[in-house]
Amino acid sequence: MSAATFRMAVVRDPGGPRPIDLIEVPVIEPGPGEIRVEVAGATVNPVDLAVAGGFFHSLGLINQPDRTGLGWDFAGTVAAAGPGVDVAVGTRVAGLIAGLDRDFGPYAEQLVVSAADVAVVPDGLDLVAAATVPLNALTAAQIMDLLGDAPADGDRLLVTGAAGAVGAYVVSLATDRGWRVTGLARAQDEEFVRGLGADFTTAAEPGWDAVADGGVFQERGVALVRDGGRFVGVQPAVMPAAERGITVVAVSAHPDGPRLAGLLARTVSGELPARVHAVVPLDQVADAHREVAKGGLRGRYVLVP
Ligand SMILES: NC(=O)c1ccc[n+]([C@@H]2O[C@H](COP(=O)([O-])OP(=O)(O)OC[C@H]3O[C@@H](n4cnc5c(N)ncnc54)[C@H](OP(=O)(O)O)[C@@H]3O)[C@@H](O)[C@H]2O)c1
Structure with a gap:
């Protein structure tokens, strides 16, 4: 240079x-x-x-x-x-x-x-x-803002792509907000996903209170949500259609220095991957x-x- x-x-x-x-x-x-x-x-x-x-x-x-x-x-x-x-x-x-x-x-x-x-x-x-850390941990934190706290009438959250960058952070952060988390990932990712504190599946049945779509399942992800549940996607430019009273939103990651400081602190402590x-x-x-x-x-x- x-x-x-x-x-x-x-x-x-x-x-x-x-x-x-x-x-x-x-x-x-x-x-x-x-x-x-x-x-x-x-x-x-x-x-x-x-x-x-x-x-x-x-x-x-x-x-x-x-x-x-x-x-x-x-x-x-x-x-x-x-x-x-x-x-x-x-x-x-x-x-x-x-x-x-x-x-x-x-x-x-x-x-x-x-x-x-x-x-x-x-x-x-x-x-x-x-x-x-910044993009994927902040995206996950901002997905949790969109999902909110687990409601009293249903706290079962499915995270697709749970072994991916966004998905693994969502798995890690969602329990803070009271969700009971199941990670959907490839069979070889089971140990990693369970190590984050989630249940594990390679193929989910429909009926989840909420789906966080780190695996970009899109319409297939919405189909897994129960009537009236919540879906948070990761592709704001190509949103899947809402159906059956499901709230469908997508995250758009944005910078947030103070929040990133907290996520970096949780990384150095080993709490986040x-x-x-x-x-x-x-x-x-x-x-x-x-x-x-x-x-x-x-x-x-x-x-x-
Ligand atoms: N909107 C935003 O602001 C924002 C911000 C960050 C990321 N994103 C988007 O979010 C998406 C995920 O990003 P990422 O960085 O987390 O990607 P990633 O690390 O590649 O994670 C995606 C994970 O999903 C898994 N997966 C895909 N299909 C699956 C299936 N049928 N069964 C089980 N696992 C499956 C992949 O496994 P394999 O590798 O084995 O296929 C991979 O582990 C990307 O599209 C990215 O562009 C959006």
């Missing part, structure tokens, strides 16, 4: 055979309320594959003429702080950039982000592991996407600039 530029991975040809390019872009200084982070790790999540594959461009949700930024969650070190920011240079932080329609993202050497959207990474949690499958250099981003696309991973690829 030269003094005045940094490297960033972007989508130049969404849906094309080589959608991702590494480019050099000018360093920008943080504005009021912002920090510049030297990225130590950026997590590869399923949404990034959908961006590179052109899914959101085809829905009209991304309209970037030149390049689309990649990545949502990251961890790194504060390199500069803008006016009004009381965070020391060198502080270790993790955070989340939400939204799809942007020309920058954490798949980069540097990132300018609102200081309110990051949390300090506690001692004892390395930055690569911390990078895997931090699952890293592999750490790869940023310039191998295309290989990482190809591996993630094969499916079946139980942990994240983290890109290191």
Whole structure:
């Protein structure tokens, strides 16, 4: 990296055979309320594959003429702080950039982000592991906001994709809110899901008071909810239809620095999982996407600039 530029991975040809390019872009200084982070790790999540594959461009949700930024969650070190920011240079932080329609993202050497959207990474949690927390733990916490506390007339929650990133966090957080949780996952995930404190199934019958759909079952997930129950999906852009008086909503993950601080504290204590499958250099981003696309991973690829 030269003094005045940094490297960033972007989508130049969404849906094309080589959608991702590494480019050099000018360093920008943080504005009021912002920090510049030297990225130590950026997590590869399923949404990034959908961006590179052109899914959101085809829905009209991304309209970037030149390049689309990649990545949502990251961890790194504060390199500069803008006016009004009381965070020391060198502080270790993790955070989340939400939204799809942007020309920058954490798949980069540097990132300018609102200081309110990051949390300090506690001692004892390395930055690569911390990078895997923000998107999926906050999504799960925000799913729990949508589900609410277990009602008196029915507390049986089915979490589909319970061994996945979002699903495992929902399993971990739902018991706090009084739900009796069953995780639906592959047969080989039984030990992991039970280890989170949930019952386990590979194939659920209908009749659940609520379904949290980390496995993206969509209509098949709604069909598992009892009449008048609740369904929380993970795909706000393509919502399944409501039926039989069921409340159908979908989460849209958004940054929340203070809440992330609590989730990181629960990670360093071992209460919440931090699952890293592999750490790869940023310039191998295309290989990482190809591996993630094969499916079946139980942990994240983290890109290191
Ligand atoms: N709306 C938002 O703000 C938001 C935020 C975060 C994530 N998301 C979305 O949420 C979804 C889940 O994300 P994630 O990161 O948790 O993905 P993930 O880690 O791949 O988890 C999905 C899990 O579902 C499992 N699964 C799928 N079909 C199954 C079946 N029939 N039986 C049992 N298990 C099944 C998968 O197992 P296999 O790997 O074996 O198939 C995997 O373990 C993605 O679509 C992501 O884009 C949305």
